[in-house]
Amino acid sequence: MGKSRIHWLCSILLKLTSNFRRCFHSKKIFLFVIICLVYLFFVPSQFGHSQQHRGRRTDEYKDLHTHGFYHLDTHGALPDSADLQTVANFVVPTRSNVVYITLKSKRLKPAHIRGTIRPKLRKKVKRPKRINQSVRQNKPRTSERDTSQTNFASETSWKETGDVDYNSLSAIHNSYLNTVDSQMSSIRIYSERAPPWFSAHDLKSMRFLADAKVLRMKEFFRGDAPSLLIFEGETSANVANQKHSKRRDVCGGQCGIIYSPVDNTEVLAFHLDRVLGLNRTLPAVSRKFSLLHDGQPCPVVSWDASLYPEGLAATMATVRLTWGEYQRALKQRCWHKNISPKPDSGCSTIHHYEWSKLALFDFLLQIHNRLDKSCCGFRPRQEDECAEHGHRAACGDQNNIYLGNVIHREYDSRHLVFTNNKGFFDRNEDNLDFRLLEGIKEFPEQAVSVLKSRKLREKLLQSLFLDEMYWQSQGGRQGIDKLIDVIERRAKVLLTYINAHGIKIITMDS
Template sequence: MEKYRVNWCYFPFRKLTRNFRRCSPSKRTLIIAILCLVNLLFLVVKVGHLEQPRSRRSNEEQKRHTRGEHHLDGELPATSDLQTQASLEVPTLFNVVYVTLKFKRLKPANIRGTIRPKLRKKVRRKTDDPTITQRNRFSVEREAGQVNRSTGLKTSRNGGSLVDFFSKSYNDGTDPHFSSIRIYSEMAPPWFSAQDVKSMRFLGDAKVLRIKEIPRLDAPSHVIFEGADMDRLFSQKHLNRNNICGGQCGIIHCSVGNTEVFAFHLDRVLGLNRTIPAVSRKFGFLNEGQACQVVLWDVSLYPKDLAAGPATVRMTWKEYQNSLTQRCWQKNVNPKSNSGCSSIYHSEWSKLALFDFLLQIHSRLDPSCCGFRSWQEDVCVQPGRHDVCKDQENIQLENIVHREHDLRHLVFTNNKGFFDRNEDNLDFRLLEGIKELPEQAVSVLRNRKLREKLLQSLFLDQMYWESQGGRQGIDKLIDVIERRANILLTYINAHGIKVIPMND
């Protein structure tokens, strides 16, 4: 019986195969194609029916996740359903959905990898005296004394001009919660000392307590502000001898360009350390609120008083060239009595020449503008000033300053540089007679590290950075210095100038 059933089931299949073999090749191909098409349609219909409920289920789950709830209607499922669902669906890391309620704003790139501190809301202060808020000049009441027309300062009985402002009624435009010296990292750049950082903080952020105008002999008067006594930088001996400033003071120079600030940073980057700290700062009562350069007042530069001017070395161009030939005080060797040497170390002139050439400061070694083509606005164009170049050996050098307690080293003051002088009109007279240059400064120029260090250094002074037009304006100034540095390196190679360590 079993054998009969197998033959009965196998007979139709055997008959079909026999008929299929008897067909022509074209009919066999057609039959195979029809069977394949029917099979494909069957698979498509079956898969579609399976994916439809799965897609509905995934859409519902996605809606529940994004809304933060499991059921839209607010009804909770039965405990048995929860158990079966927990047993069937095991949560994995790929099923976790992070929902953000607010898009994060892209932050700009930070300079030097620092984070700017959060600014607090400024506290508005009331001014008791409405005359203090005037911008064009210092204003004081006429009843207290005579007013100076040039600066608006009140003349005191003891000489000089003086204005006292109390902390409650005086507002110089600074924010006590915000520092203009941007040092966000733990340490300042290595070319700044701890004393430099303190001085910059004081000049940029200190509360102004008193303003003074001090007249000088044969020179424009100085405007000095006295700040809050934070950390005194000068000894009590100096304060008792000269009581012009009772604590820390700064000299205000409202000139175009603020080259004193750039000169200070360039000096520190090159490792010369001969300039006085200077920063940019705005005063609401002066220069129409524009940034002014403020230089730290150093009492040691004025052995007598501020009106008499700083201690300077009196020498002519011939005497200067003779001191370069004699190599005065080199290796601490005392010069002969008839050598004509001054009290300045021989290496100091090399540092001064390199510094003045990069900034094209001619007021020290070339006060008569004999080494370049001067412009009409230059001081040396005054009648009779440029004619001195006919007798160059007797030209008197100017602004050669040293401290009273340190007669061997120079102090670079009044650093008025020129960035608009073309490369074909540079003053090479500043390098005349120089046979050695400091190794540390020249290495910065040769290693192409000048731009990187100057950007990092100048960024600290936010007021100067913004007054020069930001990064774009600062780059233009550095471009000028880099071109002059390349010319100086070519000059060194062409004239065989030695590059030696100068640590004294």
């Protein structure tokens, strides 16, 4: 049956071709034109149908990807024993669209950073020609720093003391002073669930530091210590019910400490601390102030009055220990299993596990101003503070060198608070400060598990992405990747050190 149809079609084609040859030239042209018209009518109709079908498939593909930014729980179900922190992670999204961060399995070329990471320089904002006189008188003076300076010294000073009352400025300059858009938060959350390593207090503090309207600024001098520039923001919190209300002369409401732009590792340290599950740093974000540092993003850290038991006139709640006393305290395992140490043991008020968390954290960021402020464990550069002021001369008598910046809260003397986190990213693996790890025999299991799981990059990207100001100031994804490259390489060195020295990995709930 099939062969007969083929023969029949062939015979018809032969007859048509023979008749076409016998036709006149005008008829040939007429037939050719008809064939062209049929072809032109048929092809566009088929093309439009295919485009419509392709558009329908594209819409279906987009519908399959309208999930939140964080896919940490694909089933969307919480465990029955969900605690308060997990419940607090259900937040109101600050952005409506969805942005995905893709992870590269392998970098084509490893990043090598020679200089200290600094925020990208921004063009100066054009200011109005006529400036109110009150702005000139009350404008804080930013500290002058050499562009070649790479250390993270916090020698910040401002010209004027006293308050900078933003409400007293004329209405003409209100838009100039307020640098935050009230309709768009710089803390961007795209889904109903924030990363699980942030508590409800963390999210609330981050949003306040990034978006709160600035009411006034105050500069406080603390003797030989660097002065603090504190801003008070507009908040709905009831000041009368806040803790430590007796120090309302410092901050009448909720406040933040403004650091210099070169101290930008405060923000990275906060996110790294939360990702590792240490929870020892104060919330920090990046924010711009028009009247400070030419509008460059500055790290802003949450103000905690409990760190100053006797006010700013006195020192912070600091533990005074020499290096020798610190090493003896590590051997004593002070306050381990809540056992009170003997009076002659030389123990401080700090729990034994706190030193392990501090050593791990400081090694990843190479923070030496706590355990090794004289730079005895690495080769500093000539422009570094410890080398410039001759602190390395004390390394000959290391046991009598005092630790620095060992801070705890007034009401909690067992646990440390990591402040002034001035890290360095320009040290190669052959010049890391291993003195920070000396005497440590245990490390926290939760933090080490994150380093071993190879998900440190993914979690840091998700965490740092929330702070849009910091993300942009570091050059976007490319700049953030370079920072994480350094942390990952040091994590590998730390894991090798743990295996080589037989350090125990234990659960540290305290």
